[in-house]
Amino acid sequence: MAARRSYGSYNDGCAAAHALDLIGERWTMIVVRELLLGPKRFSDIQxxxxxxxPAVLTQRLHDLETAAIVQRRRLxxxxxxxxxELTEWGYGLEAVNTALSLWAVGSPALPREADLSPDTVVLAMRAHAxxxxxxxxxxxxxxxxxxSRRNDAQPVTYLARMSKQRTTIDRSPEPERVDAEVSATSRDWKACVIGSVPLEQLPDIDVSGSADVVQQLINATALSGTPSSSLNTEA
Known part of the structure; x- marks a missing residue:
């Protein structure tokens, strides 16, 4: 099958068109999305x-490497x-992913009941932080x-930091001192921060430490931007 011609080959000098040449193929931005919170092995991405x-993933990673968006590193x-892992330039695509997410939430066809991976839930939180x-x-x-999409999934740990200046969430295997800890499936946590379901209606979410701080995190990252009802959990 002949390779798809680039927009530039049609004498189109638009930077947005060039961006689509780089990341417009099916699966490409999804692969990028899975690397926005840090490096992964081929098997992790798949x-x-x-x-x-595997053949499509191999091709997309090759294309992204060729474009200097992704690089391979031996541990x-x-x-x-x-x-x-994404290159320094490649990490700039988080702003693109955020803009696409903020735009797409207005779509009436958005599959709101579909599950998300843990990284994708956290990226949604970062987009609205x-x-x-x-x-x-x-x-x-x-x-x-x-x-929640896989029965054999291992938990992934993130560290959220909140202040009056900003809120950040990053992958962190061994967080240092924390004020609270939350354990949940990606489905339940999505329901809370994206679906605005109050925590007390999600009994499978385990909260320890300061319930007030957990509520502050929800209020600072929820899609709606409006506080959900207060937690009744004892700190």
């Missing part, structure tokens, strides 16, 4: 991007394990999410 075959130690109200000191929440 596991997290449901529906992509130190035994096993000679390679991981794929706002400065947190309350104490002037930084507050921290360990967020432990399990992929």
């Amino acid at each position: 596991r997290d991007v449901m529906g992509i075959g 130190a130690g035994p096993g000679r394990i390679d991981v794929y 706002r400065a947190a109200s309350g104490s002037p000191d930084e507050r921290r929440v360990a967020l432990i999410l399990t992929d």
Whole structure:
């Protein structure tokens, strides 16, 4: 099959058109999305991007490497394990992913009942993150999410930091001191921060530590931007 011609080959000098030449193929931005929170092995990407075959993933990673959006790095130690990670320029695509997400939530055809991977839920939180109200000191929440799409999924841990200046959420295998810890499936946590379902209606979400701080995190990252009802959980 002949290769798809680029927009530039039609004498189109638009930068947006060139961006589509780089990331417009099916699955490309989904692969990028799965690398926005840090490097992953080939098998990790294939596991997290449901529906992509190994041949297609190999081609998309090759194309992204050729375009200097992704780079491959060999981890130190035994096993000679390679991981794929975004380049400094590639990480700039989080702004693109955020803009697409903010635009698409208005679509009447958005599959709102479909599940998300833990990374995708966290990226949605980052897309809507706002400065947190309350104490002037930084507050921290360990967020432990399990992929609800797979029965064999292992929990993934993130660290949310909140202040009056900003709210950030990053992948963090071993968070340091935290004010609260939340354990949930990606489906339940999505229902809370994207679907605005109050935590007390999601009994499978386990909260320990300061319930007030967890509520502040929800208020600072919820899609609606409106506080959900207060937690009744004891801190």
